[in-house]
Amino acid sequence: METIDLKHLRIVHTLVQYRSVIKTAEVLEVSPATVSYAINKIRGVVGSHLFIRTKKGMIPDSIARDLSARYMSMLKEETPSESEVTDQPRTQLTIRSNALIELMQSLSSNSKKNKCKTIYLPQSKSSEERIYSLKNKSVDIDIGTRLPEDSNIMKIKMFSSKVSLLASVNNINMSDENARSLWDIKENLLMSADTMDYFCNNIEASIQTKEYLEKGNASLTSANSLNLIAFCAYSDSVMLIPDFFVEKLKSFFPVVAYPLPDKLEIFYDCYLHCNSELFEEEGVIESFGHIFNGSDDATRYTFPASPKGDITS
Template identity: 30%
Template sequence: MKIDFNSLVILNAVVESGSVSIAAQRLSISPSSVTYAINKLRRLTDNPIFTRSKTGVKPTTLAHELNTRYKKTVLMINEGLGIEGENHESDVSKTITISTYTYIELWISLMTLKKESVINNGILNFITHPGTNDERLMKLRNREVDIDIGAQLPNDPSIVSYRLFSSPFKVMVSKAHSSIKDTLSVDEWSKNQHIEWNRINSETSSMMGDAQIIEEMMVRKTHITSDSSLNMMMMCANSDSLMLIPEYFCCCIDELLPVKFFDIPFVNSMEASLYVHAHTTSLKDASVGGFLNVIRNYNC
């Protein structure tokens, strides 16, 4: 596979501008010439280079990788000619695109502050976690994301998966709760209102039955739901509402929010597991592989 340099020049312009028309203006060529070059790269690599969005075009991880190599090539040429460029090699950053829940975004971000070697000179790019398995698989196959962290996906020959965490559930309660202090009873579970993270159902698996047939789960008073785990945690910390969360989410939360955790006050077999998924090609990237090794062995 041979990729001509001119195509990479055009790719860089589109990545930097986020628009085919703007890239064409900057390069003084027609938009059709830009489209032709991008389509040529897509045929050569047999993978999408950009996807369309409401705000323009979004580069896939392959586009980011090609753009990084282009920048390194330009840097080497400039150094060979003795020309000082604006960037140095250490400034050429690898973008790692991650699709996951909002709390996991926070957990990973805090991890990078404590342990800078997590991404070395890379850039973490978090995108909205899709609501369906089909969407998640499509983004992985198309390499729109490097890493997907969430509920287990169906088997796919191009996707590598492993379990990151597995745990029972806990009940999260504000430390300032008006009535729940040191213990949580079934009566308090029933009387208080609940807020629910919508993704909880996809995270729940049962070893001895299903959460949907547990009476205490069915009759609880849920008054707010959200796709954002972090928003629901903030709401729980600042109200008398109860929230059911996987125990692995408890890591670091009590350092950030005024909350406390209790065992579920009735017999249940609910368990949650969190999985990491990545395209086999993405795993060949040293930055992605190194990042995955760190989060697999990281403790709060």
């Protein structure tokens, strides 16, 4: 059987992570044609399509995932032993998160002092993809909605927050309590595909919220919450936002938060996930605690000295 060139394997691995031929080419500093050639070359060897082209990008099949894991395994074999790198500080962290968490991290004082290079990847809605990336160590830290249990992944619940309506300070439709109704809001609600999965505390509220959001006449949908926030700040549209982020957003946008109408009560929980091995590296996870010390409207969680298993509260 024909062997697979390591350079081609690297291209598959990178495409698994970014799901974009153009982005993969940019990261590897090659042409898109080189990426396509490598994928076609490996397809001929393994007899699999490897990737399915969709509106959400190039979705890898099981063979592509296996090849990506094989590439990571080969890199691990080539790296120095643990004893040789014990005293060497980590130089790079790869993080999956939503746009708001990325903003909080970039604005924090510790991020300016941190000499470790941070690479952010867009969050995936697929729990399977998120777990896979953590287990094969192509992603160091995943911050977002809680992932299913896995013995190889540590979890910390970072904060729990109520969700409110974000609107421009100049939005006259929101200034009068009597004018702010479910139906008025629905006509101007912005929808985000930014993996901010909200929840309700009871079945009745969950059903009402689901029906309300699904039947809404969204004026704009974006994969990035920051795009919606900017649009919201300078229009009459409104959007859902966890209270945890509001005060920080007020520093950059002319926005204000209003409580949801009585019939809607929505919450958001945020978790930090990482491979169990990363948890043992001193200071790496603790350095993220400062991101979650901003809002009095959120319940926050602190790091124990020697965490074992899930850290939730």
